[in-house]
Amino acid sequence: MQDGIRLTCLSCGQANRFPFTKLKAGPKCAKCGVMLVGDDVAALNDLRHDKAVRADDLPLIVDYWAPWCGPCRTMAPEFAAAAKALRFLARFAKIDTEQFPAISQRLQIRGIPLLILYAQGKEIARLSGARPASDIEAFVRQHL
Ligand code: ZN
Numbered sequence: 001m002q003d004g005i006r007l008t009c010l011s012c013g014q015a016n017r018f019p020f021t022k023l024k025a026g027p028k029c030a031k032c033g034v035m036l037v038g039d040d041v042a043a044l045n046d047l048r049h050d051k052a053v054r055a056d057d058l059p060l061i062v063d064y065w066a067p068w069c070g071p072c073r074t075m076a077p078e079f080a081a082a083a084k085a086l087r088f089l090a091r092f093a094k095i096d097t098e099q100f101p102a103i104s105q106r107l108q109i110r111g112i113p114l115l116i117l118y119a120q121g122k123e124i125a126r127l128s129g130a131r132p133a134s135d136i137e138a139f140v141r142q143h144l
Contacts, residue, residue, distance in 0.1 A: 008052040009034060010042035010093050015055065024088060039087040041080050042073055044095040046103055052093065061136075063094035064104065064112050071130035072113040079115075081127040082136035090117070090140050117143055 004019045007027075014031035027036045037058065044052065044062070052060055063079050065072035066136035076094075097104040097112060107116070115127040117140060127139045 004014045005057040007036045007058060007091075008048065009036060009085075010044060010048060010052060010091065013048045013051055019025070037038045037088060037091065039084045040092075041076075041083050042091070046095075048085040048098045049095050049100070049103060052091075053118050054121050056091070056118075057120075058088075059090040059117060059124070059140070061073055061092055061114055061140060062088050063092070064107075064109055064114045064116065066096050066098040066112055067098060068098065069112050075113050075130040078131065078144050079136060081133035082083040083142070085133070085137055086140055089144065115139070119144065 004017045005023060006015065006017050008015055009029035009032060011034045012029060012032040014029050016027070016030055016036055018027045023037065028034065029036055041063070049062065051107065079092065079094070095103060097109065112130055113128070113130055117124045125139070125143045127136070
């Protein structure tokens with residue numbers, strides 16, 4: 001970890017790098033100033049999705065959802081609660097698959113809500129269906 005941690009800003013897409021020791025001090029994006037490791041769920045677009053999935057040194061879990069999907073809306077507060085519980089272990093983000101359908105096609109997503117966990121540029125595991133926060137936490141911990 002001498003090179004530090006690389007993290008894509010989930011708000012603006014800027015690539016950031018900072019020393020590992022600063023991780024819990026609340027590092028901010030050099031470009032837009034948001035916290036790089038916050039405890040909230042960042043809304044991604046397609047470009048930031050691909051950058052964050054590819055390059056980040058912290059695991060990323062993405063909620064593939066859509067506004068018309070009732071179970072997705074039910075799960076949103078559960079996902080947000082898991083994000084708070086797992087801060088510094090993984091970053092949490094969501095992407096609207098209605099707004100960015102090409103992402104769903106590429107990832108062969110057939111049903112939502114779907115969670116995909118990424119680490120070191122690779123897909124690690126998927127969890128489908130609306131889940132309580134405890135299931136989401138267990139899923140992430142089991143695979144990291
Ligand atoms: Zn930024």
